[in-house]
Amino acid sequence: MINCLWCGKKETEKLRLGDLILFKKIESTVCCQECRQKLVKLAGRSVCPGCxxxxxxxxxxxxxxxxxxxxxxxxxxxxxxxxxxxxxxEWIEAFKYKGDHRLAQLFKQEVREYFNQPVHKNKICIPIPISQTSLELRGFNQVEAILQAAEIAYLPVLHHIGTGKKQSSKDRKGRMLSPQPFQLDERYREQLKDRDVILVDDVYTTGRTLFHAAELLRTTELKTIETFTIAR
Ligand SMILES: [Zn+2]
Ligand SMILES: [Zn+2]
Incomplete structure (x- = not known):
């Protein structure tokens, strides 16, 4: 029996035959079927190959x-x-701004499946850091919480040194003038040499955050950068 974290509905968990056949680890869910159906997966839909x-x-x-x-x-x-x-x-807002840590559980199975694909085996996972102010307010970095819930190892290579104020300017000048909010932890520079990395964030909005992070990482001798977000 589960209690949906979102709507509070009680529901009996159903074992899916496919999971049994594949000997998949059966995850306890945190969300009822009705709420889960509101999540729309992007896999298989027509999307931009870049974002x-x-x-x-x-x-x-x-x-x-x-x-x-x-x-x-x-x-x-x-x-x-x-x-x-x-x-x-709404879910991400409750998770981030109301600081409900348990809500990281919603994505754990899909996140785990994504990072555990053989193609990602030796890649280094790097979470986008949040500002000191957000960290104090919330008590946790939501990106790290999502990775922890999915039991995915990561390296905290980037630090947030900015104010945390977001600039969402669409014109080129505004985008390029927005100050770099991150700093590379020099202790990891050597470790990144010749490695493939996956930058992880919760939501891809304008791309500014990920490009700032990628810009810094590209000052190292890493091999490739790709990015992963829960939502777009
Ligand atoms: Zn529900
Ligand atoms: Zn795009």
Whole structure:
């Protein structure tokens, strides 16, 4: 029996035959079927290959084309699990701003499956840090909480040194003037040499945060950077 963390409904857990056949680890869920159905997976939908935003045309979306003009030699590779719809927005807000740590559990199975794919085996997972103010307010970094819930190891290579104030300017000048909020922890520089890394954030909004982080990581001798977010 589960108690849905979101709506409070009690529900009997059903074992899925597919999981039994594949000997998959049976996860206890934290969300009832009705709430879970409101999560819309992006896999299989038509998305931009650069940022995973729903996009019906071929090639990069208009946002990615702008980023490409700013970072001409950046290789775009971004995966998001779910559509950032009203339900997920509310869930993430409750998780982050009301500080309900338990809500990290919602994504644990999908996050674990994603990072445990053989293709990601030797990659280094790096969470986007949050500002000191947010950390004090919330008590935890939501990205680390999501990774911890999924039992995925990560390296805290980046530190947040900014004010935490977001600038969401769409024009090039505004984007490029927004100050770098992160700092690379020099102790990890050597460890990143020749490695593939996955930068992890909760939501991909403008891309500014991930590009700031990637910009710093690219000062090291790492091999490739890709990014992963829960929502887009
Ligand atoms: Zn529910
Ligand atoms: Zn795009």
């Amino acid at each position: 995973c935003r729903e996009w019906l045309e071929a090639g990069l979306c208009s946002d990615c084309l702008r980023w490409q003009a700013d970072y001409p030699d950046y290789v775009f590779k971004q995966i998001a699990l779910y559509q950032y719809n009203a339900f997920l927005k």
